[in-house]
Structures are given as structure tokens and as C-alpha cells.
Amino acid sequence: xxxxxxxxxxxxxKIQKENFIISDGCCVQYGDTLALDNVTFKVSEGKMVxxxxxxxxxxxxxxxxxxxLVPLANGSIKIKGLDPDKAKNLIGYVPQKNLINWNxxxxxRQVVEMGLTNNNSLNPFSxxxxxxxxxxxxxxxxxxxxxxxxxxxxxxxxxxxxxxxxLSQGADILLLDEAFSAVDVGAQEDLMEIINxxxxxxxxxxxxxxxINNIEEKFDEVLCLNRHCCAYxxxxxxxxxEVMEEMYGSHNQMFKNHTPGNHGNNNGN
Amino acid sequence: MxxxxxxxxxxxxxxxxxxxxxxxxxxxxPALGSFTINRNMGFMADAMAHAxxxxxxxxxxxxxxxxxxxxxxxxxxxxxxxxxxxxxxxGEDTAIGIIFSSFFALGFILISIFNVSINLEDLLFxxxxxxxxxxxxxxxxxxxxxxxxxxxxxxxxxxxxxDPIGAKVRGLNVSFLNYxxxxxxxxxxxxxxxxxxxxxxxxxxxxxxxxxxxxxxxFVNSIIFSVAFGVVASISGLYLSYFFNLPSGPSMSIxxxxxxxxxxxxSKLVNPIFTYLNSEI
Numbered sequence: 001x002x003x004x005x006x007x008x009x010x011x012x013x014k015i016q017k018e019n020f021i022i023s024d025g026c027c028v029q030y031g032d033t034l035a036l037d038n039v040t041f042k043v044s045e046g047k048m049v050x051x052x053x054x055x056x057x058x059x060x061x062x063x064x065x066x067x068x069l070v071p072l073a074n075g076s077i078k079i080k081g082l083d084p085d086k087a088k089n090l091i092g093y094v095p096q097k098n099l100i101n102w103n104x105x106x107x108x109r110q111v112v113e114m115g116l117t118n119n120n121s122l123n124p125f126s127x128x129x130x131x132x133x134x135x136x137x138x139x140x141x142x143x144x145x146x147x148x149x150x151x152x153x154x155x156x157x158x159x160x161x162x163x164x165x166x167l168s169q170g171a172d173i174l175l176l177d178e179a180f181s182a183v184d185v186g187a188q189e190d191l192m193e194i195i196n197x198x199x200x201x202x203x204x205x206x207x208x209x210x211x212i213n214n215i216e217e218k219f220d221e222v223l224c225l226n227r228h229c230c231a232y233x234x235x236x237x238x239x240x241x242e243v244m245e246e247m248y249g250s251h252n253q254m255f256k257n258h259t260p261g262n263h264g265n266n267n268g269n
Numbered sequence: 270m271x272x273x274x275x276x277x278x279x280x281x282x283x284x285x286x287x288x289x290x291x292x293x294x295x296x297x298x299p300a301l302g303s304f305t306i307n308r309n310m311g312f313m314a315d316a317m318a319h320a321x322x323x324x325x326x327x328x329x330x331x332x333x334x335x336x337x338x339x340x341x342x343x344x345x346x347x348x349x350x351x352x353x354x355x356x357x358x359x360g361e362d363t364a365i366g367i368i369f370s371s372f373f374a375l376g377f378i379l380i381s382i383f384n385v386s387i388n389l390e391d392l393l394f395x396x397x398x399x400x401x402x403x404x405x406x407x408x409x410x411x412x413x414x415x416x417x418x419x420x421x422x423x424x425x426x427x428x429x430x431x432d433p434i435g436a437k438v439r440g441l442n443v444s445f446l447n448y449x450x451x452x453x454x455x456x457x458x459x460x461x462x463x464x465x466x467x468x469x470x471x472x473x474x475x476x477x478x479x480x481x482x483x484x485x486x487x488f489v490n491s492i493i494f495s496v497a498f499g500v501v502a503s504i505s506g507l508y509l510s511y512f513f514n515l516p517s518g519p520s521m522s523i524x525x526x527x528x529x530x531x532x533x534x535x536s537k538l539v540n541p542i543f544t545y546l547n548s549e550i
């Protein structure tokens with residue numbers, strides 16, 4: 001009997017892990033424009049997914065739908081079985097740089113503390129979260145910058161501070177919007193290393209990016225969006241010529257060096 | 270000027286009342302100003318102050334004190350401005366401009382129609398020396414409400430102002446926070462009308478904060494310096510007003526501006542000297 005219960009629980013856990021994020025025919029409409037049309041995919045727990053597509057292809061809109069910022073015109077999104085509105089605590093969000101008000105001279109500590117700020121955070125002098133803030137900054141290697149002004153940081157360091165904010169929040173899912181824009185190549189590698197370490201802790205990570213070079217090396221899965229889901233699946237398989245053309249139209253020539261497994265090299269060596 | 274001269278104003282009850290209200294305004298306006306300047310809300314705050322005129326006209330006509338009628342008026346104006354900005358189709362600045370000028374114009378029309386006996390100069394530039402004991406209590410009450418809300422919701426205001434989308438994703442009630450900030454801003458403005466007047470309330474809101482921003486590196490320090498500059502400007506402005514028989518609002522504004530110039534010079538001269546000395550070491 002106990003054996004059977006354990007087996008049932010294991011099976012249930014497996015189903016939960018496989019159905020961590022489910023988008024079922026998700027549609028988002030802005031006025032008369034359909035920004036997302038019938039987008040269906042399923043992400044398992046602990047996976048790292050690249051969300052790629054042209055500007056205006058719906059990458060940010062998908063993140064907005066997953067976080068409950070925009071309503072769905074049709075279909076559904078479930079995060080760990082919950083509607084986006086009910087799953088806010090589960091999701092840590094790293095915004096695009098241009099959505100931040102950089103006038104505010106806030107410190108690294110204050111930004112990371114925001115991950116712990118909710119509707120009940122009513123004591124401005126509370127120090128009880130200090131350890132969580134310091135642990136989160138240690139994980140992204142920026143503990144020595146804790147009292148620095150965020151305006152003084154490089155693009156890569158800023159991304160790391162925002163990642164630390166999601167860690168202090170204790171989010172299970174990380175959404176990074178345009179994580180690698182304004183980040184130089186060296187810093188991108190450091191950032192990927194940190195993100196990989198976080199993934200090893202069991203977090204599920206979705207990153208909207210324009211950089212599809214070596215994508216199969218960096219990500220488990222790729223979601224290709226151009227207002228609809230052009231393809232979704234294993235990073236080494238989905239970026240076919242047809243899918244690239246569907247996403248980028250005639251501009252897909254820009255990526256002609258890219259074929260799955262070719263790593264951006266013409267000879268495929 | 271000896272110490273006796275400095276203490277001379279305290280012989281008079283009306284000066285003690287004035288000093289208290291000036292100090293309270295000198296704290297709450299610059300504290301909120303630190304958020305206002307970083308959110309580019311100066312024009313909105315100016316509109317709030319000007320939009321109070323028709324309500325003051327009606328209040329005086331009906332026999333109410335400005336401070337009493339000001340509280341519901343402030344809340345009403347904050348809600349109205351917040352709603353219009355959220356739903357405008359003509360652009361935020363334009364919407365604020367329409368409210369600003371039309372309410373101000375309406376105020377003058379009502380003053381003319383009701384033929385109320387308001388000293389317009391006092392209303393526009395402040396007449397702190399006419400503050401009654403009752404007014405002091407009202408301003409003190411407003412100060413407690415404004416500063417309590419400011420401190421209690423400080424972390425949420427900061428999160429929402431710095432990263433509005435991130436705050437929404439985190440589950441903060443940003444619409445509530447936005448209206449709450451507008452309401453306390455409006456209450457602080459109403460509480461300071463007698464001190465600095467409708468036209469110059471903006472100077473006490475933004476000049477100390479702007480000066481503080483020039484010479485500080487963190488947001489919390491900028492608030493502390495902003496409040497310090499605000500208190501210095503309001504108290505010394507009041508002294509100038511007393512000794513030289515000047516209107517209180519303009520005196521405070523001029524002192525605040527001098528502090529801004531001083532902060533600007535410090536930021537341009539002293540900081541590079543420190544940097545130079547450090548680099549030599």
C-alpha cells in the first residue's frame with residue numbers, strides 16, 4: 001500500500017515537473033493587433049529556454065502574459081498549475097534596461113532588497129533581510145559592490161544585480177528580457193556561467209535574446225516566436241532554415257552561417 | 270547680528286507659530302521632492318498647487334479656513350490628476366497643462382464672482398505671519414499623516430518609482446501606490462500653501478532636492494540633505510521675512526536657490542579637488 005502511494009506520488013511529481021509552465025493556445029491582443037496568436041508550448045522544471053524572434057515578434061509580450069501584466073484574449077497559461085495572477089511569487093523578472101528609471105541613485109543593496117519587497121513590506125528600517133541580500137549578491141559575485149550606486153555598474157554587472165534580486169525573492173522561474181543587450185562578449189560569458197549555476201540549483205530559466213549564435217550550446221530548448229510559435233523544442237533541432245525564414249523573412253540571410261550544430265562556422269567544422 | 274537678535278522673533282507668539290509651520294513644510298516638501306524630481310513630476314506638483322485656487326475661493330466664500338477645506342480638496346485634485354494622466358489620449362504634459370491653467374483661471378473667476386475678500390498676493394506668495402494656532406494644528410496633523418505614509422511605504426514607493434514593471438510583476442499594487450503618493454504630495458502642498466504660497470510651493474518641493482542630488486551619491490543621503498536644505502531655507506527665509514519685512518514665500522525660495530548654487534559649486538569644485546587629491550595619493 002505504502003509502495004503504491006509512493007509510486008503515485010512519484011508519478012504525480014514527474015507530471016508536475018514536466019508541466020511546470022504550460023502555454024495552451026495563448027493569444028494576446030493590443031487593440032486590433034494580435035501580438036501573440038495561438039502560442040502553445042510546455043517547459044519542464046529546471047530547463048533553460050531561449051525565446052528568440054524578431055523585434056515585435058512577441059517575446060516581451062509573452063513574458064508580460066506569463067507575469068499577468070497583460071490579459072489573455074484566448075487560451076491559457078499555467079505556472080506550476082496556477083494562473084499568472086496567482087503565480088507572482090514564483091516568477092523573478094529581469095526587465096529590459098530601458099524600462100528602468102535610472103534617475104534614482106539607488107544602491108545595489110536597495111535593488112536586491114526589492115526582491116523581498118511585497119505589499120506587506122511596511123518597515124523601511126527593517127534589517128532582517130540583510131543576510132538574504134548578501135547571500136544573493138554572493139551568488140552573482142557582486143558582494144563587494146553592495147553599497148555601490150547601480151548607475152556606476154557595467155551592463156553585465158547590472159544584469160547580475162537584477163538576477164540577484166530574483167534570487168532574494170526565492171523565485172522558481174527566472175524571466176530575463178533582452179538579457180544580453182548592452183553586455184559585451186566577455187561579460188556575456190560570465191553572465192551565462194552565473195545563469196548556469198543558478199539553473200543547477202533547479203531554477204527554470206527563460207531568456208529573451210537576439211543572439212542565436214551557439215544557441216544549442218547554451219540552452220536546452222528554444223522557443224521561436226514571430227507573433228505565433230514558429231517552433232519549439234530541442235535547441236539543436238528547431239532552428240531549421242524554414243523556421244529561420246518564418247521568423248526573420250528575407251533577413252534570415254544574416255544568419256546563413258547558422259545551421260544546427262554548425263556553431264556559426266561555414267564549414268561546419 | 271547677536272544671539273539676542275536671533276531669539277527676538279521668539280518673543281512673539283505669531284513668530285513661533287510661523288517657525289513651526291515653516292519647519293514642518295521645510296521637512297515634508299523636500300522629502301517628497303526627492304521622489305518628485307527623479308520621477309519628473311515637477312510640473313504635476315505645480316499643477317496641484319494651482320488647482321487648489323477655485324476650491325480655496327469656494328471655501329473662503331463659505332467661511333471655511335483654507336487648511337480645513339484644503340484636505341478634501343487635495344485628495345480630490347490628486348485623484349483627478351492621477352485618473353486623467355492614466356487615461357489621457359493627449360499626452361501627460363498636455364493633460365496636466367489643461368488642468369493647471371483651467372483650474373487656476375476658474376479660481377480667479379470664482380474670486381471675482383463671489384467677491385470674496387482674499388489677499389491674492391498672500392495666497393500666491395505665502396503669508397506665514399498670519400498663521401493661526403488652529404492652522405498650526407492642521408499643518409502638524411498633515412505633517413504626521415504625510416511623513417508616516419512616506420516612511421511606511423518608502424520601500425514600495427522606491428521599488429515602483431525605480432522599476433514600475435518589476436514592481437507590478439512582484440505583485441505590488443502599483444495603482445494604489447501611485448494614487449497614495451499623489452495624495453500625500455497634494456496634502457504636503459496644501460499644508461504649505463500659507464508658508465510659501467501657490468506659486469512658490471514648487472520651489473520648496475524641488476530646489477532643496479535638486480541641490481541635495483548634486484552633492485550626494487545615494488538616494489537615502491539625497492533625502493537627508495534635501496530635508497536639511499529645506500529646513501535651513503524655510504527657517505532662514507522666515508528670518509529674512511521678519512527682519513526685512515519681505516514676503517515669506519519668496520524669501521524661502523531665494524534662500525533655497527542660494528543653497529542650490531552653493532551645492533552646484535561644491536559639486537563642480539570640491540568633488541574634482543577630492544578626486545585630484547585621491548589620484549595623487
